[in-house]
Amino acid sequence: MKRLEKKYLKIFLVTLGLFLLVISIIVFVNGTKLIDYFQFTKLESQEVITVPINNSRSNQKESYSTITIENPEGAKLKLTASGASKSSETYWKEVEPNVILYDMQKNIGIQSIEKNNTITERIIPNDKNNEVYIENDGIIIQYAGKKTFKFYENPFEVKIRNISNNTTKINTYIEYH
Numbered sequence: 001m002k003r004l005e006k007k008y009l010k011i012f013l014v015t016l017g018l019f020l021l022v023i024s025i026i027v028f029v030n031g032t033k034l035i036d037y038f039q040f041t042k043l044e045s046q047e048v049i050t051v052p053i054n055n056s057r058s059n060q061k062e063s064y065s066t067i068t069i070e071n072p073e074g075a076k077l078k079l080t081a082s083g084a085s086k087s088s089e090t091y092w093k094e095v096e097p098n099v100i101l102y103d104m105q106k107n108i109g110i111q112s113i114e115k116n117n118t119i120t121e122r123i124i125p126n127d128k129n130n131e132v133y134i135e136n137d138g139i140i141i142q143y144a145g146k147k148t149f150k151f152y153e154n155p156f157e158v159k160i161r162n163i164s165n166n167t168t169k170i171n172t173y174i175e176y177h
Contacts, residue, residue: 012171028082028170042166042168042169043162043163045165045167046161047161047162048162049153050066050159051157051160051172052168064151064177065150065175065176065177066095067173068147068171068172068174069146069147069148069170070145070171071144073144074143074144075166075168075170076164077140077160079141079149079158079161080138080159080161081138081158082156082159084158092139092149093150093164096130096146096147097146097147098111099111105139108126109124109126109134110121110123110124112126160172
């Protein structure tokens with residue numbers, strides 16, 4: 001009988017050890033990305049939500065925040081930002097699925113394309129038919145899918161306004177790196 005108890009004890013200890021190892025790996029990997037804010041929102045026409053962003057890692061070199069907006073219904077949304085410096089109000093940087101810097105002052109998008117270890121830039125004219133375009137103090141997004149934007153500012157907030165004529169659902173979440 002004691003032999004059977006020892007066998008079960010060994011199995012239990014090995015299982016516990018593996019479980020703790022897996023948990024440690026998950027904590028280590030997720031330690032580089034902290035998801036602070038997640039919101040599933042139903043937006044009426046012309047309704048505005050404010051997404052506050054306050055990265056506690058902002059004192060670290062190379063820290064940044066990303067906001068991901070999932071727009072499954074393809075509603076037309078206006079995004080504006082106000083932040084700690086003027087740059088948060090003059091530049092938007094899309095990082096997924098493309099890398100595009102939207103320059104609010106020049107009214108253009110600049111797409112970075114990497115090929116064969118060489119980065120080239122392509123100017124994207126500001127066109128209201130684009131999935132993302134600049135309008136006055138913000139950018140308009142009109143696509144069905146997900147886009148991620150990157151910010152180095154802290155603290156700041158992003159305001160999202162549904163400018164379509166219909167009620168829509170969006171998902172937003174913030175990651176701190």
